[in-house]
Amino acid sequence: MVEPGRSSENWALGPVLAMEEPFPFVCVGCGDCCRQRRDLVLSGYDLYRIARRLRLSPRIVAHAFCKSYVAPQSCLPALRLTPDPKTGNCRFFEGNACAIHEARPLACALYPLGQSIDPVTAQTEYRAQLPLCGACPEGRTLRDYLEDSAIPERAGIDARWAVVCTGISRQLQAIGGPDHPHFAAAVRRIERALYLDYDLGDEFYPQFQQNTQVLMPLLARMLENNGC
Numbered sequence: 001m002v003e004p005g006r007s008s009e010n011w012a013l014g015p016v017l018a019m020e021e022p023f024p025f026v027c028v029g030c031g032d033c034c035r036q037r038r039d040l041v042l043s044g045y046d047l048y049r050i051a052r053r054l055r056l057s058p059r060i061v062a063h064a065f066c067k068s069y070v071a072p073q074s075c076l077p078a079l080r081l082t083p084d085p086k087t088g089n090c091r092f093f094e095g096n097a098c099a100i101h102e103a104r105p106l107a108c109a110l111y112p113l114g115q116s117i118d119p120v121t122a123q124t125e126y127r128a129q130l131p132l133c134g135a136c137p138e139g140r141t142l143r144d145y146l147e148d149s150a151i152p153e154r155a156g157i158d159a160r161w162a163v164v165c166t167g168i169s170r171q172l173q174a175i176g177g178p179d180h181p182h183f184a185a186a187v188r189r190i191e192r193a194l195y196l197d198y199d200l201g202d203e204f205y206p207q208f209q210q211n212t213q214v215l216m217p218l219l220a221r222m223l224e225n226n227g228c
């Protein structure tokens, strides 16, 4: 689930929205969703896009701007953007605007929507964070908003990412997660395949496919001793 987040406010997710349903929202650029933002978890594609925008390798961006950790529920390696240590705001929030707007992470492009992807069917559902921020014009639909935010252009990659990550997560949980003797080594190898081993001169998706094709049998060999 990619959740929206105005961390300092109380909010709830609304019902699932259909594509042609009214979605009366336009961003007014107040910047509230970038202030005190500590919950921005990146996908590999998010990291790749930011790295391309900054002309730095994914490894350097991860090291300089992110906290790397193992997500307790999924057992997967994850990266979270670290906030500016002085202001607590997102470190790309400059002069009341996003300095990496065209490469902003999925969670930011969706905001104030959250997204969940079925790991089997890859079907995507959207829910709005309520109460809605911004302005409330008439006649806008969910489809209008997603298209304006360029979500359909990346939806296939995001869906595939969710499916692959769910598969790896199940594998890690099945072998006992951190209790497995090779868990730490496996996590490092997974982090490389999902986030770090990407050449910015080539497109993301073919590299993601190649990386995961190499990763799967390697992971199976690393984890075949369950250590129990």
Ligand code: SF4
Residues within 6 Å of the ligand: 033, 034, 037, 040, 090, 091, 092, 093, 094, 097, 098, 099, 100, 101, 104, 105, 108
């Ligand atoms: S990446 Fe950009 S849009 Fe997202 S929280 Fe940071 S400044 Fe805001």
Ligand code: SF4
Residues within 6 Å of the ligand: 026, 027, 028, 029, 030, 031, 032, 033, 034, 111, 112, 133, 134, 135
């Ligand atoms: S998405 Fe909402 S909170 Fe964020 S800048 Fe736009 S209106 Fe403000």
